[in-house]
Amino acid sequence: MLVGNAGSGLAMLVVAIGLLFHRLTIVELFLLMGIEGGCFVFANIGRFSSRRFLVANEQLPQAVAQDSMIEHFAILVGPSVGGLLYQTVGAVFSFATDALSYFFNVVALLFINSPLSVPGALKDIPIRQGLKEAGSWFWQNRLYRIFIMLSWIRTLATSSLSFLVIVLARDLHAPATTIGVVLAMSAVAGIAGSAFFGKVTPLFDRYTILTVSNVLCAGGFLLYVFANSVVALAIITAFLFAILPGFYIICGNIAGEIPHHLQGRVTSITRSGDYLSYSAGLFLVGFALQFLGNTWTITILATLLAVFSLATALHKKLLKLAWGDP
Numbered sequence: 001m002l003v004g005n006a007g008s009g010l011a012m013l014v015v016a017i018g019l020l021f022h023r024l025t026i027v028e029l030f031l032l033m034g035i036e037g038g039c040f041v042f043a044n045i046g047r048f049s050s051r052r053f054l055v056a057n058e059q060l061p062q063a064v065a066q067d068s069m070i071e072h073f074a075i076l077v078g079p080s081v082g083g084l085l086y087q088t089v090g091a092v093f094s095f096a097t098d099a100l101s102y103f104f105n106v107v108a109l110l111f112i113n114s115p116l117s118v119p120g121a122l123k124d125i126p127i128r129q130g131l132k133e134a135g136s137w138f139w140q141n142r143l144y145r146i147f148i149m150l151s152w153i154r155t156l157a158t159s160s161l162s163f164l165v166i167v168l169a170r171d172l173h174a175p176a177t178t179i180g181v182v183l184a185m186s187a188v189a190g191i192a193g194s195a196f197f198g199k200v201t202p203l204f205d206r207y208t209i210l211t212v213s214n215v216l217c218a219g220g221f222l223l224y225v226f227a228n229s230v231v232a233l234a235i236i237t238a239f240l241f242a243i244l245p246g247f248y249i250i251c252g253n254i255a256g257e258i259p260h261h262l263q264g265r266v267t268s269i270t271r272s273g274d275y276l277s278y279s280a281g282l283f284l285v286g287f288a289l290q291f292l293g294n295t296w297t298i299t300i301l302a303t304l305l306a307v308f309s310l311a312t313a314l315h316k317k318l319l320k321l322a323w324g325d326p
Helices: 004-022 026-054 055-087 091-107 127-140 142-158 163-173 176-200 205-227 229-241 246-250 250-257 259-289 295-312 316-323
Strands: none
Touching: 004 026, 004 091, 026 163, 026 250, 026 259, 055 091, 055 176, 055 246, 055 250, 127 142, 127 163, 142 246, 142 250, 142 259, 142 295, 142 316, 163 176, 163 229, 163 259, 163 295, 176 205, 176 229, 176 246, 205 246, 205 295, 205 316, 246 250, 246 259, 259 295
16 A cells, blocks of 8 residues: 555646646556556555454454545535636646545554454465465355356446436436536435445344345336436435445455455455446446436346346345344
């Protein structure tokens, strides 16, 4: 995480310096953005895999809820602050501020005293062998494999939600300011939803909460077909943003299945699938909107979420056993 955040920060700082001296070309910008994104991936995998070393397994759902609240707060504040900086003080200062945020992460990580991995666990194991062992464990652990595959289906359907909302809002002739308000309201709903699921998950039957939230999510997507006003669009979007964090919060403790010495490498495999699902979801929605239209796109996404809900329901016994639910 230290190297990843530092690498991303340096890439953004070079962009700021290049803009300051008017020496930045398009090719250089693409390369630097590639470096920033690549380093971010490594830091992101490290963040996800280190959570278990800081939080007890039984507290993982609450930790995931808090993480989700922070992410939605960033969604709420980030675009506004970024746009404000760009408009008021220019691109140079905006990119420099972004670089500073990465360096702040580096400094913050230095204050963590707890170990974030098993010291020396894979020191003498080649990367290829370590990934093979992680892949073998992933395939043999039925509970975790099902959880990850379900999450990939879900990401495929939900990764482009904000993009879909923007397209639907534009078709309703909503101005950019109104679209920004809709997305901001949705981020607030995401914070509230994360807090709600973090509170109720330990108190009730998790399988029931998961099933109900899945059905509501699939039904909520289908409601977009009938969204004939910006107000209706905003209500549906806020509802979905409130419901969507539930899956990862409810299933948070399943990550505790991973052996400590394989945590990083199993996470690298699963997060790679997450990124592929995210990219495939964006491509799917873009293609469907272009060639099939809004109604068919919404129907396809709602169908994917219905498949996700059905697949979850079919593994009731396994999930209840893992959670210790009666």
